[in-house]
Amino acid sequence: MASFSILVTGSPFQSGAHQSALRFAEAACLLGNSIEAVFFYGEAVLVANKLIQPIESTSKQQANLTQSWLALSIQQKIPLMACISTAIRRGIVDDDEVGSNDNITQPNLAEGFILAGLGELAEMTASSNKLIEFGG
Amino acid sequence: MTDPAPGTISNSTSSSNSTSISVMIIIDKAPFLGSNAAESLDAAIALASFGQKVTLWFSQEGVFNLLKGNQANKFNQLDHCATIEGLEYFDIEQVVVTSEDWDKYQLAQTPLRLEPTLLDSAKVVDSFKHYHQILRFS
Numbered sequence: 578m579a580s581f582s583i584l585v586t587g588s589p590f591q592s593g594a595h596q597s598a599l600r601f602a603e604a605a606c607l608l609g610n611s612i613e614a615v616f617f618y619g620e621a622v623l624v625a626n627k628l629i630q631p632i633e634s635t636s637k638q639q640a641n642l643t644q645s646w647l648a649l650s651i652q653q654k655i656p657l658m659a660c661i662s663t664a665i666r667r668g669i670v671d672d673d674e675v676g677s678n679d680n681i682t683q684p685n686l687a688e689g690f691i692l693a694g695l696g697e698l699a700e701m702t703a704s705s706n707k708l709i710e711f712g713g
Numbered sequence: 714m715t716d717p718a719p720g721t722i723s724n725s726t727s728s729s730n731s732t733s734i735s736v737m738i739i740i741d742k743a744p745f746l747g748s749n750a751a752e753s754l755d756a757a758i759a760l761a762s763f764g765q766k767v768t769l770w771f772s773q774e775g776v777f778n779l780l781k782g783n784q785a786n787k788f789n790q791l792d793h794c795a796t797i798e799g800l801e802y803f804d805i806e807q808v809v810v811t812s813e814d815w816d817k818y819q820l821a822q823t824p825l826r827l828e829p830t831l832l833d834s835a836k837v838v839d840s841f842k843h844y845h846q847i848l849r850f851s
Binding site for chain 2 (some may be wrong): 584586587588592594618619620662663666695698700701702703708710712713
């Protein structure tokens with residue numbers, strides 16, 4: 578039984594990074610391994626915007642990527658961490674950011690996600706867990 | 714020109730710093746065309762500031778980040794490349810360019826922000842085994 582950390586850097590719109598990472602995580606958990614945390618960096622943080630309406634969500638049969646991450650997070654108790662600096666740059670803000678400038682009037686960080694610093698990524702690389710990156 | 718192999722895995726003297734993790738970050742995107750190069754540098758500096766031994770490999774068009782003559786203001790952008798001149802202050806001392814890219818992009822003919830370590834690409838690939846993590850942000 579192994580323990581993994583997952584780093585996602587690919588865009589949810591321009592790559593299959595999220596699908597691959599989700600399938601990997603589900604398979605890993607199914608086989609009795611554990612996922613310590615998922616860290617989203619760069620374009621990957623777009624998935625943490627609750628206002629996006631991706632193609633997948635038009636089908637009621639299929640959960641969209643944001644919902645899939647949330648479901649996995651709840652089911653396996655995995656924290657979903659979006660890099661705070663790259664998220665804010667892309668207009669993804671939490672309660673703490675509301676009011677930090679006049680344009681930020683309400684949060685749009687999706688349920689289940691938290692904004693985290695790069696220190697979390699540093700911890701992931703230093704941890705004895707295997708870090709698996711899913712890029713674009 | 715020194716060998717980039719950080720060798721921290723087998724180096725027992727690193728026990729005083731239990732988080733002496735070696736990480737290679739590959740930057741293969743040109744500056745100012747999207748934010749990839751800038752955000753890769755951000756991550757490199759963050760990891761270095763947490764005590765990790767970071768090697769930067771500027772690959773392919775990523776080598777353009779090293780040019781001293783970049784004029785970010787023409788794109789109305791912050792010049793993240795200026796950070797490259799100060800990398801040693803963040804304890805990032807290994808900056809690698811392959812000799813193939815060095816020739817292909819004619820880097821000998823232009824002033825650079827710093828002098829990278831030149832290595833054959835085969836040697837760079839061979840050095841992969843020395844790193845705990847190899848990251849390429851996309």
